[in-house]
Amino acid sequence: xxxxxxxxxxxxxxxxxxxxxxxxxxxxxxxxxxxxxxxxxxxxxxxxxxxxxxxxxxxxxxxxxxxxxxxxxxxxxxxxxxxxxxxxxxxxxxxxxxxxxxxxxxxxxxxxxxxxxxxxxxxxxxxxxxxxxxxxxxxxxxxxxxxxxxxxxxxxxxxxxxxxxxxxxxxxxxxxxxxxxxxxxxxxxxxxxxxxxx
Amino acid sequence: xxxxxxxxxxxxxxxxxxxxxxxxxxxxxxxxxxxxxxxxxxxxxxxxxxxxxxxxxxxxxxxxxxxxxxxxxxxxxxxxxxxxxxxxxxxxxxxxxxxxxxxxxxxxxxxxxxxxxxxxxxxxxxxxxxxxxxxxxxxxxxxxxxxxxxxxxxxxxxxxxxxxxxxxxxxxxxxxxxxxxxxxxxxxxxxxxxxxxx
Numbered sequence: 001x002x003x004x005x006x007x008x009x010x011x012x013x014x015x016x017x018x019x020x021x022x023x024x025x026x027x028x029x030x031x032x033x034x035x036x037x038x039x040x041x042x043x044x045x046x047x048x049x050x051x052x053x054x055x056x057x058x059x060x061x062x063x064x065x066x067x068x069x070x071x072x073x074x075x076x077x078x079x080x081x082x083x084x085x086x087x088x089x090x091x092x093x094x095x096x097x098x099x100x101x102x103x104x105x106x107x108x109x110x111x112x113x114x115x116x117x118x119x120x121x122x123x124x125x126x127x128x129x130x131x132x133x134x135x136x137x138x139x140x141x142x143x144x145x146x147x148x149x150x151x152x153x154x155x156x157x158x159x160x161x162x163x164x165x166x167x168x169x170x171x172x173x174x175x176x177x178x179x180x181x182x183x184x185x186x187x188x189x190x191x192x193x194x195x196x197x198x
Numbered sequence: 199x200x201x202x203x204x205x206x207x208x209x210x211x212x213x214x215x216x217x218x219x220x221x222x223x224x225x226x227x228x229x230x231x232x233x234x235x236x237x238x239x240x241x242x243x244x245x246x247x248x249x250x251x252x253x254x255x256x257x258x259x260x261x262x263x264x265x266x267x268x269x270x271x272x273x274x275x276x277x278x279x280x281x282x283x284x285x286x287x288x289x290x291x292x293x294x295x296x297x298x299x300x301x302x303x304x305x306x307x308x309x310x311x312x313x314x315x316x317x318x319x320x321x322x323x324x325x326x327x328x329x330x331x332x333x334x335x336x337x338x339x340x341x342x343x344x345x346x347x348x349x350x351x352x353x354x355x356x357x358x359x360x361x362x363x364x365x366x367x368x369x370x371x372x373x374x375x376x377x378x379x380x381x382x383x384x385x386x387x388x389x390x391x392x393x394x395x396x
Contacts (some may be wrong), residue, residue, distance in 0.1 A: 024371050031350055033367065062377060069327035070346040073246045075236050075253070080228065083254055087261055 019051045026052060030059045136184040140177040147173040208273045215273075220264045227273060228257060234348075235281045238358045241343040242285040244331075252288055256281045278358050289336075333380050338373030345370055 022045070028034050029042045046056055120126060147170050154166040208230075214223035235256055239249035259280055267276060331339055341355060345366075348354040356366045 023375065027371055027374050028367070031345075031370075033350075033352065058378065059374070062374060062381075065327050066342065066346050070331075070343055072347055073236065073240045073249060075232060075250060079232065079250065079254070083228070083257055086254065086258055090258075090262075 018049075019055050022052050023055065026056050027059050030056070030063045133184050136180055140181050143173055143177050211273050212269055215264070215267055215269065218265075224261055224264055227260065227277065231274065231277050232257065234354075234358065235277060237347045238278065238281050238344065239285055241340045241347060242282075242336075243288060244339075244343075248288070252281075252284055256284050259284070274357060275360075279360060282360060330377050330380055334373055334376060338369050338376060341366055341369040342373040342377070 022042075025034065025038065025042050026046075029039060034042065046053055151166055151170045155163050158166070211223050211226050211230075214220075214226070232253060236249055236253045239252040239256070240246060243249050243252065256277070260277055263280070267273070271279075331343065334342065340359060341361075344355045344358060345352070348358070352363055352366050352370075355361070356363050359366070361369070
């Protein structure tokens with residue numbers, strides 16, 4: 001900024017370049033965007049430079065028009081209520097969706113597990129296992145009942161020494177039957193997986 | 199790099215989010231930022247109804263994304279970036295109104311023609327600001343509009359648009375320069391009424 005030039009008067013070309021050089025500062029000055037030091041410099045310059053004064057007036061006019069015309073828009077009063085409604089609707093939709101998804105998942109898991117269980121129970125090796133176990137149990141029951149009947153009969157007909165002998169034999173049969181059942185159960189436990197494993 | 203104004207008041211929201219108190223944190227965010235987000239949307243889409251609808255969408259998204267917020271950026275930066283993305287995708291979908299864009303060399307010439315731009319304005323013309331703003335490139339218009347909506351705060355405009363302070367000042371200067379140029383180039387279109395000069 002050369003105040004001496006302005007006092008003496010500039011040709012239009014020089015004046016144009018001079019104002020162009022100060023445009024940014026003048027526009028910022030109008031918006032109050034200059035530092036205190038720059039503000040005092042530009043104020044001092046504007047007092048003496050007619051070209052810059054003219055641009056300053058234009059800049060002020062533009063700024064005043066912008067301040068006047070750019071009005072703050074206002075949100076409608078129902079804004080927050082509408083937003084809350086939308087969020088609530090989404091929440092209930094989400095919870096419904098979550099409920100149906102969980103129900104569907106449980107149904108699917110149940111069907112899958114039932115199918116696996118049926119397959120496990122009725123496949124050939126497990127079926128044979130089941131038959132042999134049942135057969136062993138039947139034999140054990142038969143021995144038990146027969147032995148008990150024989151014991152009743154013998155006790156009713158014989159002497160005390162013979163009674164002791166019959167009791168001993170019957171105890172032996174019980175022990176053998178128990179061992180057979182235990183063995184059958186042990187074999188069964190190894191062959192078939194537990195329900196938890198399924 | 200974006201300059202972010204310090205916002206100690208958001209510390210309470212961060213604390214609420216850290217302990218999972220999403221409902222109250224959202225209430226505070228809504229109260230604190232709904233107007234600002236609305237003005238940001240308005241500066242980008244230039245339509246109050248659309249801006250309000252977008253603000254609804256933005257806060258709905260904020261609500262849904264709140265549990266995923268880990269505090270890397272401040273809540274205001276986070277919300278403003280969601281808002282900008284929403285507005286930009288809306289504008290991409292619209293693309294009905296072409297904007298006047300200036301090449302860099304045109305912007306360079308603006309400064310040279312500064313001294314003649316104010317002739318029409320000096321004659322005492324009322325500028326049709328809405329029409330003039332419609333002629334501005336989008337990036338300048340957003341800054342100019344938001345600057346006057348946000349009480350001439352460069353920092354606030356920078357935070358809302360995600361721009362550095364220097365860029366805000368440059369865009370504002372160039373925007374106003376261009377407004378003057380358009381008004382001078384097409385005085386009848388940019389002026390509401392002309393008073394007789396003495």
